[in-house]
Amino acid sequence: MVLAMSRPHKHPRTGTYWFRARVPTDLVAVVGRREVTRSLRTKSPSEAKVRWAEVRAEFDTYCSNLRCGPREITEREAHEFASIFYVQWLNAHRDNPSQQTFWDTKIGDTLWSRREDAPPPNHNLGVNPDSVWDLTLRFAGHQKMKDWCWTQASDLLAQKGLPSSFQNQLTMAKAISAAIQRASLVLEREARGEFIAGEPTTVAKQAPSRQPTTSVWPEQQNEETKLAARQGNSLTDLVEGWWREAQAAGRKPSTYESYRNTFVILIAFLGHDDAGRVRRDDVIRFKDHRLMTPSARTGKIPAAKTVKDSDLSALKAVFEWAVMNGKIPDNPAAKITVKLGKQAKLRDKGFTDAEAKAILAAALAHQQGKESLRTNAAKRWVPWLCAFTGARVGEIAQLRKEDVIQRDGHWIIRITPEAGTVKTNEAREVALHPQLVTLGFPAFVHASSESHLFLTPAANGDVLGPLQGLKNRLAEFARAIVSDRNVAPLHGWRHRFSTIGMDAGIPERILNAIQGHAPRSVADTYGHVTSKTMAAEVSKLPAFDIAELQELARERNKSPDSSAGAKGLSKSK
Numbered sequence: 001m002v003l004a005m006s007r008p009h010k011h012p013r014t015g016t017y018w019f020r021a022r023v024p025t026d027l028v029a030v031v032g033r034r035e036v037t038r039s040l041r042t043k044s045p046s047e048a049k050v051r052w053a054e055v056r057a058e059f060d061t062y063c064s065n066l067r068c069g070p071r072e073i074t075e076r077e078a079h080e081f082a083s084i085f086y087v088q089w090l091n092a093h094r095d096n097p098s099q100q101t102f103w104d105t106k107i108g109d110t111l112w113s114r115r116e117d118a119p120p121p122n123h124n125l126g127v128n129p130d131s132v133w134d135l136t137l138r139f140a141g142h143q144k145m146k147d148w149c150w151t152q153a154s155d156l157l158a159q160k161g162l163p164s165s166f167q168n169q170l171t172m173a174k175a176i177s178a179a180i181q182r183a184s185l186v187l188e189r190e191a192r193g194e195f196i197a198g199e200p201t202t203v204a205k206q207a208p209s210r211q212p213t214t215s216v217w218p219e220q221q222n223e224e225t226k227l228a229a230r231q232g233n234s235l236t237d238l239v240e241g242w243w244r245e246a247q248a249a250g251r252k253p254s255t256y257e258s259y260r261n262t263f264v265i266l267i268a269f270l271g272h273d274d275a276g277r278v279r280r281d282d283v284i285r286f287k288d289h290r291l292m293t294p295s296a297r298t299g300k301i302p303a304a305k306t307v308k309d310s311d312l313s314a315l316k317a318v319f320e321w322a323v324m325n326g327k328i329p330d331n332p333a334a335k336i337t338v339k340l341g342k343q344a345k346l347r348d349k350g351f352t353d354a355e356a357k358a359i360l361a362a363a364l365a366h367q368q369g370k371e372s373l374r375t376n377a378a379k380r381w382v383p384w385l386c387a388f389t390g391a392r393v394g395e396i397a398q399l400r401k402e403d404v405i406q407r408d409g410h411w412i413i414r415i416t417p418e419a420g421t422v423k424t425n426e427a428r429e430v431a432l433h434p435q436l437v438t439l440g441f442p443a444f445v446h447a448s449s450e451s452h453l454f455l456t457p458a459a460n461g462d463v464l465g466p467l468q469g470l471k472n473r474l475a476e477f478a479r480a481i482v483s484d485r486n487v488a489p490l491h492g493w494r495h496r497f498s499t500i501g502m503d504a505g506i507p508e509r510i511l512n513a514i515q516g517h518a519p520r521s522v523a524d525t526y527g528h529v530t531s532k533t534m535a536a537e538v539s540k541l542p543a544f545d546i547a548e549l550q551e552l553a554r555e556r557n558k559s560p561d562s563s564a565g566a567k568g569l570s571k572s573k
Helices: 025-031 045-068 075-093 142-160 166-191 223-229 235-248 253-270 280-292 304-324 353-364 373-389 393-397 434-439 441-447 464-479 492-503 508-515 531-538 546-558 562-572
Strands: 017-022 035-039 404-407 410-415 428-431
Touching: 017 045, 025 045, 045 142, 045 253, 075 142, 075 166, 142 166, 235 253, 235 304, 253 280, 253 304, 253 464, 280 304, 353 373, 353 492, 353 546, 373 393, 373 434, 373 441, 373 464, 373 492, 393 410, 393 464, 404 441, 410 531, 428 508, 428 531, 434 441, 492 508, 508 531
Parallel strands: none
Antiparallel strands: 017 035, 404 410, 410 428
16 A cells, blocks of 8 residues: 655745655556656745645646546546636736737647647657658647647656657647647637637746656646635635635544545546536536546545545535625525445454454564654554554554553543544543553553654644555555455454453443444433443453464464465455
8 A cells, every 4th residue: 555645744944745656556657767856846834735625636636647547538537637728828918919920820730730640740750840740730830739749749748647648649739739729719800809708817938848867757738727716616625715614513534534625626627727617517427437447546536425425525515605695696505415225244343252352462572663753653553452442543553641640549541632533523442451450551551751652743743644545555564464455454443452352341332432433322321431441341352362462473473374364364254
């Protein structure tokens, strides 16, 4: 799994924020490096977050196109990509439209009227273009225009991660030529004083030019276009406006991150940031696109449930807020959904005893490699804490030193939104199992530095980004041991805890209080489960045989392929 660097990176010397991302493993050979970087050209943290999301969407599209392999682009795609040239050409000449002398509006339609099946000009081979490309056009300079369109087409295809085949370059070059011609016709009318309502404002300084051959992917184009679009009812503005109100109402930052990412992907898909231009058909096309396009990070197509519950829910919520606040006339995502079928259940969602023992044995024997001290500690302790608390892995991974306390002779961890994010947005205390004390968890906490035990917050105090990275690494750690894809590598602990808790005779209300489930009834909201009661019930959970786990760890280390043993284990259960 490739770990995304999911926050803007501040340059320690200049203070400018940068985008950094690891190239998916299957694309490293194609891209030519393992990591890409790009300056976000701002020192503002808030602006950097917006630009980071935009560049992330652009990079994801680039990777998706590379992964799809050779294909021919459609004319519609080409014209959508080439629309940037239309706006940029207007900007270049709008102040003085009569001075436009570089493009003859009468000949744009003839540029591609001859010998379209001939190969492109190749100046590097020393071939005379006139001898391989039939040029019987009527005006001087046509070949120069044609070469310019061809060069821009090649660059634009490279920017999008699309194959630079002859047919693709020809299709794109035609679209660029048409975009310039349309812009020239507008300028011709404006030179006569005929101004047209609804034409785009001036936003860019120049058309994109060929990038240096050392670039892995092209520099971000049209920054000013995006900034100008936000002056009206842009999609970006809608998300930010929704969040200001939702934040005041107590919605969690993780929801904002999810919704914003959906809109970033939508903006990249549509090719614009104008909320007023989004129609119902656009949302349907976006839904279909998400259901058919592999993720740039994982290489997998998003699940239908993800598209329904994450993407469409985000669009509906933000657009509905925009309608209620007079930003747009109607909700283009209303009543659009994905019908889900019932998936086949091949096994229980919780770890089996054998799988739990295998993961805990690996955690017990884990030795630090090149990873940080906190990541090493997380792999050592988080699986054990999840096994005996049934907590969500994120709740455990964000624990701080001050969240581990002793009261009335019982060791307790405090799971609180103050440390990061909690699904219910409510703090709770969980008593620790005696085996965790015997293994030395309180001693580890005592020896740790202040603040978070398993992660290092970002320079601005942000926890969500580092937390997600740590969860990815913990998932990789567990998945290397239990390869069965029918059980979640992190959430499997939570399901298993419920099973063994019921087997141990722990009352349902106490199990729910330990795990942080919402109350099932009004009666459950009266009174609270004390740490004394909780400690007594938690101690009913069976301890693990440490000698058995140590033997499992030794056997795993002796195996030539340690993952093979885990795969066999998963399949046999």
